[in-house]
Amino acid sequence: MFAEFINSFQTYFKLLRFTKPYRTRLIIGVLAGFMSGGSLFGVLYNMPNLIRSFEVKKIEKIKKVKKDDSGLARIKRIAKRFDIQLEKADGSITWQFMLLGMIGLPVFIFLKTVFTYVNRYCMRWVGARVVVDLRNAIFANLQRQSLRFYGASDTGNLISRCFTDTGTVEDAISASIADLSRAPVEVFASLLFVIYFAIEKELLGLAAIMFVVVPFCFVPIIIFGKKIKKYTQNSLCRVSELSSCMLENLTGIRVVKAFNMEEKEIARFNLISQRFFRQILKALRAELLMTPMMELVGVLFICLFLVFCFASNIALSQILPMVGAGLFAYGPIKRLAKINNRIQQSIAASDRIFEMLELNDTLAKSPNPIKLTEFNDKIEFDHISFTYADSSPFKVDDVSLTIKKGDLVAFVGDTGSGKTTMANLLVRFYDPDSGSVKIDDIDLRDIDIASLRFKTGIVTQETVLFNDTIAYNISYGSEFAGPEEIEHAARLANAHNFIIAEPEGYQRVVGDKGFKLSGGERQRIAIARAIMRDPDILILDEATSALDTATEQLIQEALDRLMGNRTVFAIAHRLSTVRNAACIYVMEKGEIIESGTHEELLKGNGKYCKLHDIN
16 A cells, blocks of 8 residues: 555656746745635634633633733734724723724735635646646657557547546646645644644643544545545546547448448447446545545544533633634645545546656667768668567568669559558668668668658558648648649649639648548649659559549659659559569568569569459
8 A cells, every 4th residue: 555655656746747847836826825824824813812802701801811821912012012902991892903803804814815816826827737748748759659559559549648638637736736735734724723722721632632533534535535546547448448439430430321330339439438437436426425424524523522622611712713723624624635536536647648658669769870861772671571460460571672773663462462561661660570671771770760751752552631721731741842842743743733623722621631632632632742752762552543544644654754863662453553663573471472574574474464464
């Protein structure tokens, strides 16, 4: 249990480190909380004086009090210096005393209100700012992870951790620290007054009982806090499942409707929602039980307190100030229970957040990377082997080949034969398990990744467009491109005519994943984007698969014009697009089983010949 407490403390401490850039506001907020809580002592300090002032029937008893015995006597001495009369002859209060009370008490309350506002505002500001930083840090770290990581991750879970979990943390930082800077001080002020009053009135036994019983109020906080943390972790997992389910459904909504699976999807979502609801209820029960349990302990304490007062013949005027202090302390103690609830929830969320922040599934970086400023000679695959996972059928097994600069080489074969994997290794989306990929005899692992990617343009098999303008999508990755360069790339990709056919032209928004464009139009935008980079190495992964025959011919002509000083790595199922390749590699189960020109492979009457006949 102690180890778990230490672990929770370390997690919360790591979370608080994100507040360091905003320590000025944090310090102001904490100090305001201290002042807000400390002002409570002033109210309590003057309470017995006010009570004594109204005890007209006990004037004679009051007069017997030693000169330095009470706070009221001290106030009288101060008032006398300023020639202020506090009591009449009969012991009742004067208008001066009434005026001081009317001014003094509101002043204390006003100061408490101001400090409370400053405390809460600063803490909320810091909390909101820290959550923004956490989300930015999570997103930035996710961008650095390798594609291998994304292949094994649930996108909905990643989104949930970035938004839902950080939202849970925001309340803990803003509200919890705000209350945490006030509540303990308020409790301490109340207890300090009890000690002071008990010493002055010689009621140390009564104070001792209070100090023995008060710690028991925190027992429910400890017991139920652990349960709240556990149930919060489970509920966050269920939220991740909900996010994954919804993302998967909306991404594949056409398939859902095509197979008439709407009701099944609704039932699946409802089932996950029900699991989430059950976890929420468990956490809610633990949270709601905490306050009644604390109240029960408080009632028992009051009963014990009254019995002791009755047995000790303690006057009501002596009881009331201590009861007032107890009532003032009870509110902050209840807030401490709520603070603990939020802290436990935030620790559960923080554990998941720090898992994301501590991810390190990035590609290894050379300590002294080489900038690839130009491509002069060749690309070499030297006995490379690679598999995505131990159980994955997709792999490359001991492949060696050389591609000369300016050549068009093609990779053909059945689905899953390793063609796309070869392209992924060339652009260094992955590193080979063994062997090496080299450009001009330099291992890609020794080359600066940014400079490598700048030299390569890629049109993926799955066309990816962003929900922005056509101009933005074409110039993506070429931030300084002007309208002329964008239009030139679009013309080369045979996209200009359909773009200007609409009134918005290049400022037309393509919609989510480019749904406002046809498949062929999306593909041509993606090709224009690759052309825009003017890369030395152009990777076409089924780049013309979504084009009709006429458009495909125009694109091929454009690519032929571009190949004068460019190396093209083409992956194709339609063999008509690679007839003019300098070399065609036929792959099967991760191995190259044939290679040669189109004519040479047809004469060989092997796998390529069969693929050609099918096409």
